[in-house]
């Protein structure tokens with residue numbers, strides 16, 4: 001066994017990722033790892049595999065041989081119940097539920113400290129790309145300045161198909177759903193919420209600070225129109241949905257999820273389909289780029305498998321940035337100014353956003369836009385109104 005711990009797993013969920021994990025374990029047969037029982041809602045469904053299914057969580061929690069819980073379900077509140085119960089009962093846990101983690105991370109960090117049980121969740125941010133473990137281990141010093149990138153595979157798949165291949169938005173979304181990339185509620189993907197959850201998790205590991213989802217400006221791609229695409233093309237840019245966290249020179253943190261109009265000199269300009277791309281920037285080393293499959297059963301299942309095998313060596317997140325100086329963490333602010341493209345319908349829509357300056361303005365029948373400088377604060381104040389109206393906002397960084 002080479003010092004590897006024996007893991008007997010109780011698996012919750014047998015959807016796209018659960019099934020892929022089961023198959024990966026069958027193929028790779030890692031020493032000392034086995035799934036003993038799988039908890040699913042519908043026990044009578046024929047899943048075509050020889051495994052012990054149950055619909056009773058107690059059959060996992062009360063089995064003393066099961067020392068690891070792997071949770072791959074959709075429902076964030078059920079996921080929270082499963083993970084907290086596993087930790088309290090001293091079982092190691094692995095989760096892929098970014099929505100649950102983004103809301104409960106501070107409490108789950110405390111619970112790990114209290115119980116000594118570990119929780120790993122590298123699959124929760126950027127699928128197969130080991131972002132969290134790298135932030136934990138390599139970027140564990142003060143040189144890190146920013147992490148930004150494409151954190152959602154489905155919206156990137158849609159943008160690629162619409163932008164590069166002229167497909168309709170609805171057809172591209174349908175393909176993303178059929179391929180198993182999209183959430184069961186795809187508005188989580190296209191309206192930026194899934195990217196937001198991942199950004200919050202990344203921020204805890206990158207800078208130690210936990211930011212509640214309500215505080216972060218989040219806007220997705222579901223309002224994007226043909227006019228917006230034409231604007232981007234005229235400016236030789238592509239629209240990408242970007243999650244961004246950055247430590248400003250005064251030590252404060254900014255974070256947002258917003259479509260960006262990107263020029264071709266940016267690494268993530270060429271990240272297409274369901275791939276994710278993360279650019280990490282730091283003092284002295286400047287920029288580094290991580291790229292890989294961000295969604296889908298097997299890529300995500302691979303990250304879960306990696307968390308499982310890491311647990312065999314007792315790997316755990318140490319949350320160094322958060323726990324070393326808990327009273328001296330970077331403070332979150334929305335006080336940052338930047339250039340945006342804003343497409344709107346009525347003068348009331350235009351007045352929603354407080355522009356400090358406007359450098360370009362276009363008005364015609366049915367298609368109006370401005371390019372100007374505003375702040376995250378101004379956008380965040382009207383975020384829910386922007387989501388209700390037929391408007392589109394995108395960051396428009398200089399070349």
Ligand code: HSE
Nearest residue numbers: 152153154181183295
């Ligand atoms: N729906 C998510 C995405 C799955 O498209 O990125 C992976 O987290």
